[in-house]
Amino acid sequence: AGGPVTFLRGAAHSIAAAGASAILVMGFPVLLKATSANLGAAGGVVILAVTLTRAPLLVPLTAMQGNLIAHFVDNRRLRALLTPALVLAGLGALAVLAAGLLGPWLLRTLFGPEYAASGALLAWLTAGAVAIAFLTLTGAATVAAALHRAYAVGWVSATVAAALLLLLPLDLQTRTIVALMCGPLVGIVVHLAALGAIRRR
Numbered sequence: 001a002g003g004p005v006t007f008l009r010g011a012a013h014s015i016a017a018a019g020a021s022a023i024l025v026m027g028f029p030v031l032l033k034a035t036s037a038n039l040g041a042a043g044g045v046v047i048l049a050v051t052l053t054r055a056p057l058l059v060p061l062t063a064m065q066g067n068l069i070a071h072f073v074d075n076r077r078l079r080a081l082l083t084p085a086l087v088l089a090g091l092g093a094l095a096v097l098a099a100g101l102l103g104p105w106l107l108r109t110l111f112g113p114e115y116a117a118s119g120a121l122l123a124w125l126t127a128g129a130v131a132i133a134f135l136t137l138t139g140a141a142t143v144a145a146a147l148h149r150a151y152a153v154g155w156v157s158a159t160v161a162a163a164l165l166l167l168l169p170l171d172l173q174t175r176t177i178v179a180l181m182c183g184p185l186v187g188i189v190v191h192l193a194a195l196g197a198i199r200r201r
Contacts (some may be wrong), residue, residue: 014152016152016155017152020156021155032050035163045117046117046121052107057088057129068084072145081141092127092129095129096126096130104118121173124177127181131188135154139151142195150195157187158187161186162182
């Protein structure tokens with residue numbers, strides 16, 4: 001009797017996590033529109049910038065998620081996070097630097113002069129993409145440890161936190177950066193706390 005119940009519970013957690021991650025990763029522009037009265041032309045630039053700054057990191061990382069889970073299964077959970085986390089931090093730092101230096105020029109060249117964004121904005125949005133990449137990494141570790149509830153709670157809490165932060169009475173660019181930086185951090189803390197609890201036991 002416990003078999004089907006356990007399976008259904010795990011499936012529910014997986015569906016919840018997949019839905020939350022889809023909203024935070026792919027559906028963030030929709031979330032931005034839903035929490036903004038009128039985005040206007042500036043909003044279009046921000047949405048395009050969000051989409052472009054996350055693709056170089058998140059697309060390959062998502063494709064490698066199965067390999068990451070296998071890596072964490074074969075190694076001690078928290079210690080196994082160290083190497084991929086360092087690699088991700090290094091790549092993320094390079095991506096932030098490149099976005100800040102080359103991003104404004106690339107945006108104008110590819111999409112026209114009306115799509116103007118500062119190097120600081122693009123660098124911060126890229127840092128937000130790095131935060132989501134770290135959430136993906138810790139999520140893979142929780143799945144490998146069979147912590148499906150923590151995996152789901154991490155993604156759902158990150159998405160809810162990001163949505164709430166988008167409601168702050170700040171300008172569009174600032175609240176977008178705050179939501180993309182701080183929302184994933186909530187989920188990362190949930191994942192790491194669950195992994196740490198297993199290690200203590």
